[in-house]
Amino acid sequence: MELRGKKILLIGLGRTGREGARFLARQGASVLVSDARSEQELGAEVASLADLALEFRFGGEQIGWLDGVDYVVPSPGVARENPLLREAAARRLPILSEIEVAARFCAAPILAITGTNGKSTTTTLVGEMMKAAGKKIFVGGNLGVPFISAADGDYDWAVLEISSFQLEWIEQFRPKIGALLNLSEDHLDRYPALADYAAAKERLFAFQTSADTAILNRDDPRVWEMRRRMASRVVSFGFGAAADGVFATKDEIVWRAGAAEERFSLREVKIQGVHNVENMMAAIAAAKCAGLERAPIQRALNDFSGLEHRLEFVREHGGARYYNDSKGTNVGAVVKSLASFAGPVILIAGGVDKGGAYAPLEAPVRAKVRRLVLFGAAREIIARALGSCAETAVVDDLRAAVRDAAAHARPGDVVLLSPACSSFDQFRNYAERGRLFKDLVRQL
Secondary structure, X not given: OOOOOOEEEEEOOOHHHHHHHHHXXXXXXXXXXXXXXXXXXXXXXXXXXXXXXXEEEEOOOOHHHHOOOOEEEEOOOOOOOOHHHHHHHHOOOOEOOHHHHHHHHOOOOEEEEEOOOOHHHHHHHHHHHHHHOOOOEEEEEOOOOOHXXXXXXXXXXXXXXXXXXHHOOOOOOOOOEEEEOOOOOOOOOOOOOHHHHHHXXXXXXOOOOOOOEEEEEOOOHHHHHHHHHOOOEEEEEEOOOOOOEEEEOOOEEEEEEOOEEEEEEOOOOXXXXXXXXXXXXXXXXXXXXXXXXXXXXXXXXHHOOOOOOOOEEXXXXXXXXXXXXXXXXXXXXXXXXXXXXXXXXXXXXXXXXXXXXXXXXXXXXXXXXXXXXXXXXOHHHHHHHHOOOOEEEEOOXXXXXXXXXXXXXXXXXXXXXXXXXXXXOOOOOHHHHHHHHHHHHHOO
8 A cells, every 4th residue: 555645634633543643654645634622622642743744633524624635544433424434435535444554554464353342351362372472463453552553563463452443444454363252232322223333343354265264252143143154264162062163161161173172271260250261262262273382372371360440350348349340331241240240249330321222231230239339421321221120329420439339338249340331421431430440449
């Protein structure tokens, strides 16, 4: 892809936008950066790019900004309904996601992981397996460092977490190994229905060939049905024994490929919960498809202690254990988090509603949750949906939620922050929300 001398409109000045601007300028492109926020709001972001010859447009979306543009590169958070994207499509201007541009400059094979839940854990774990095997790798994408910041680097593998948003504007993006972990309702504030969200996720495999591999969860009906449309080789994982692929028993995970079989012990792994067994199965499948030997895979499984903000143990106080699961930003994630505890649980939830149903939480809340503490913009919505399932308190913010939970916690309880919502009503992101929760718990 030749970018020198091309005029590119980059929409959005978040982290991906800033890294994209640097990469595009490095390739000799003329870069125009736009953002709906004001210049005053973006002072620090603009200052961080002061060494580059960029043009900026702030405070709106004016169609004239597209004049003379060769390519449009939207940040993942920019919805398809954005006026600039609609006009660009009408003008038949190429619209390329950041991962599409990055992949065209990446010499390393790509291992890409998507799904509603478990993406970050699985991506990080595959990265640790690669490192244990002595591979030189880039780990990032939707997780941490944007892919485009390292697209022209020298790596053995690029291991990427990929979101549905990033897949909306791809034209050739083709992972050597792609994995779809699961599908449940999420981002229905952006997609009209679950089917549209699922279709966006399935685009991970759109340009694969028979030389590539698709790793699919055979226990998830929506995911497993996609195997019928795969041009690539399909490798599956799931809990039931299988002649080929990956399955789990009580104490180990088994990889089978024809007559070959390898077994990975779970006796010394640190991460717990049924969802993490699924993540480990997917990671083992990816690592084996990438050609890794058993020993470094097992070593990484034993050493991996999990991610911050995902069922992260904070402390014990008054006989109750407190867990930070701020990354549980959808209903499906909370269902799996609750499955990790026998109960009783005081569940803290709330934030910005994402348009999905809370019905899948009814049974686990009735079975395990002793008290439901709801905060943030969606608190009344969740209270209407789940308030009859457990004793319920509705409070304004996270600080009040922690106070309420601590006042009602008993020895043996689990106090779990697992919001089922995005964080953008009161926080910049889920990480800021999780850090505040940990600070509040440590102050008890």
